Amino acid sequence: xxxxxxxxxxxxxxxxxxxxxxxxxxxxxxxxxxxxxxxxxxxxxxxxxxxxxxxxxxxxxxxxxxxxxxxxxxxxxxxxxxxxxxxxxxxxxxxxxxxxxxxxxxxxxxxxxxxxxxxxxxxxxxxxxxxxxxxxxxxxxxxxxxxxxxxxxxxxxxxxxxxxxxxxxxxxxxxxxxxxxxxxxxxxxxxxxxxxxxxxxxxxxxxxxxxxxxxxxxxxxxxxxxxxxxxxxxxxxxxxxxxxxxxxxxxxxxxxxxxxxxxxxxxxxxxxxxxxxxxxxxxxxxxxxxxxxxxxxxxxxxxxxxxxxxxxxxxxxxxxxxxxxxxxxxxxxxxxxxxxxxxxxxxxxxxxxxxxxxxxxxxxxxxxxxxxxxxxxxxxxxxxxxxxxxxxxxxxxxxxxxxxxxxxxxxxxxxxxxxxxxxxxxxxxxxxxxxxxxxxxxxxxxxxxxxxxx
Numbered sequence: 327x328x329x330x331x332x333x334x335x336x337x338x339x340x341x342x343x344x345x346x347x348x349x350x351x352x353x354x355x356x357x358x359x360x361x362x363x364x365x366x367x368x369x370x371x372x373x374x375x376x377x378x379x380x381x382x383x384x385x386x387x388x389x390x391x392x393x394x395x396x397x398x399x400x401x402x403x404x405x406x407x408x409x410x411x412x413x414x415x416x417x418x419x420x421x422x423x424x425x426x427x428x429x430x431x432x433x434x435x436x437x438x439x440x441x442x443x444x445x446x447x448x449x450x451x452x453x454x455x456x457x458x459x460x461x462x463x464x465x466x467x468x469x470x471x472x473x474x475x476x477x478x479x480x481x482x483x484x485x486x487x488x489x490x491x492x493x494x495x496x497x498x499x500x501x502x503x504x505x506x507x508x509x510x511x512x513x514x515x516x517x518x519x520x521x522x523x524x525x526x527x528x529x530x531x532x533x534x535x536x537x538x539x540x541x542x543x544x545x546x547x548x549x550x551x552x553x554x555x556x557x558x559x560x561x562x563x564x565x566x567x568x569x570x571x572x573x574x575x576x577x578x579x580x581x582x583x584x585x586x587x588x589x590x591x592x593x594x595x596x597x598x599x600x601x602x603x604x605x606x607x608x609x610x611x612x613x614x615x616x617x618x619x620x621x622x623x624x625x626x627x628x629x630x631x632x633x634x635x636x637x638x639x640x641x642x643x644x645x646x647x648x649x650x651x652x653x654x655x656x657x658x659x660x661x662x663x664x665x666x667x668x669x670x671x672x673x674x675x676x677x678x679x680x681x682x683x684x685x686x687x688x689x690x691x692x693x694x695x696x697x698x699x700x701x702x703x704x705x706x707x708x709x710x711x712x713x714x715x716x717x718x719x720x721x722x723x724x725x726x727x728x729x730x731x732x733x734x735x736x737x738x739x740x741x742x743x744x745x746x747x748x749x750x751x752x753x754x755x756x757x758x759x760x761x762x763x764x765x766x767x768x769x770x771x772x773x774x775x776x777x778x779x780x
Contacts, residue, residue, distance in 0.1 A: 333374050333390045333391040333392055334392070334393045334424055335388065335428065336390075336422075337388050337422050337427035338386070338400050338404070339387065339421075340353055340386075340419050341383055341420075342441050342632075343439070345418035347631055347632050347633045349408075349418055351613045351615055352407075352408035352409065353380075353408050354613050355378055355385060356380075356585070359380070360455060360458055361458050361461070361462035361464070363376070363378055363387070363403060364376035364377065364459055364462055365462055365463075367389060367403070367464070370399055372396045372399050373399065374389075374391050375390040375468060376388070376465075377389075377456055377464065377469050380455070382525075382611060382613040383440065383441050384434070388473075390468045390469060401415065425661060425665045428472055428476070431476045432479045432661060432664075433654075434448060434476075436479060436657055437480070437483070437484075437489060437490060438483075438489075438650070438654065441496065442499060443489065443650065444484075444489035444490040446484070446490055448480075449477065450524065452477065452480075453477055475660065479656065479660040483653045483657065487652045488649050489649040489652075489653045496635060497529040500579055500630075503609060503630060504517075504607060505536070508576060508607060512536040512538050513536060513537035515576040517533055517538050517539075517575065517576065517577045518575040518578045518579070519540050519543070520542075520544070520565075520578065520580035521580060521583075521616075522551035523547070523583065526542070529581065529611075530542075530554055530558045530560065531558070539560050539561075540558065541562070541571055541575075542554060542555050542563070543562075543563050543567070543571055544565070544582075545564055545566075546582075548562065565588070568589075573597050573600050576604075576605075577606075578606065578609070579611065580610050580611070580612055580617060581610075581611045587614075587615060587616060587617060588616045589617045589618060590621075594618075594624060598626055601626065603625075603626055605626050605627075605628065607628045607630075608630070609630050610629065610630065611635070619631070673741060676729060676744060676750065677729055680725065681722065681726075684718040687718065688714045725744065729744060
């Protein structure tokens with residue numbers, strides 16, 4: 327292992343770029359699922375730290391440990407969660423390591439990997455995932471540094487570039503789709519929002535901008551639903567009354583954290599008969615999906631899921647290339663800072679161990695030969711000791727220079743080779759303190775607040 331025995335950084339993930347929603351929804355993790363998975367991982371011998379992120383477009387787990395063993399362990403647990411074989415799941419997954427893994431997280435938080443480039447929701451989703459891992463006690467020096475720095479990078483990208491202008495989000499695209507299908511005057515339509523999470527709130531905001539008064543359907547977060555409804559002039563109903571709401575609605579947007587469909591095909595068939603042919607638009611932006619895909623086959627029903635929105639995204643993706651390039655430049659700048667910090671995790675403890683190893687050898691050789699110069703004066707003995715240490719220092723000078731200048735991408739393996747070459751112990755040294763007030767400022771309040779995931 328590199329990192330002075332602490333392990334390497336690994337990300338194992340799946341996203342809208344590598345798998346359809348039918349696959350992604352099987353890997354969707356609730357906050358409790360995330361905490362349980364991370365706790366199970368750090369309880370093994372191959373993972374020391376773990377943080378899991380799960381949104382409608384991705385599930386990613388960042389771990390610190392032996393990269394090969396950790397990847398195998400994590401892939402097996404995710405496959406078990408998805409109810410499939412690891413070999414099948416592996417085809418849709420990516421597994422960057424070390425700085426490449428950090429780069430992936432930085433890009434995710436900055437909105438560069440989102441379906442809608444620059445969307446802002448992912449910043450809060452990542453923050454809550456990190457808070458959940460903090461509460462579960464599964465983070466450590468490397469993941470703490472990684473996530474606080476990534477969140478700071480996301481803030482910097484949005485403050486220094488215009489990549490997030492226009493409030494682009496899945497919610498706004500869903501409303502745009504509804505307008506395209508149902509006509510420009512949405513204010514005349516009856517709209518139902520199922521769920522009361524952040525995505526539902528953003529959807530309500532986008533609808534309010536169109537003059538729409540919405541009905542919120544929610545049981546689990548009824549208080550939050552009432553609060554949102556008051557802000558946007560809507561009303562609240564319970565899931566028990568959902569069939570009645572469906573019978574009256576023109577447009578339904580659903581975004582809950584339910585592990586099972588909320589709208590089934592048989593139940594909706596009954597509702598559609600009551601509607602006597604009146605069309606119904608269902609926009610399902612939840613993962614796992616809230617609406618049974620078979621509902622789309624019913625007469626009068628038009629159903630779009632999260633992947634269908636990709637077509638709208640493609641038509642509306644006009645993020646200026648200059649903004650993307652500038653945002654990527656910010657990410658790469660921050661990655662170099664992280665790379666230097668990671669390099670210190672490997673190099674400085676190794677150099678210290680190498681020096682200590684040399685001093686130990688000098689002391690041993692002097693002790694073994696102490697009887698050979700009984701007649702030597704204290705001054706001569708001091709000269710012999712100084713000569714021995716000088717030889718040691720000159721011998722280790724070049725290896726020290728080379729270690730300090732190792733390439734950031736390939737340096738972890740070279741440092742590990744140096745430890746093996748000189749027979750250095752695999753201790754777990756203290757993580758070097760690197761000044762980063764911005765990152766530390768984020769860690770402390772996160773720890774105080776604990777998890778607040780949706």
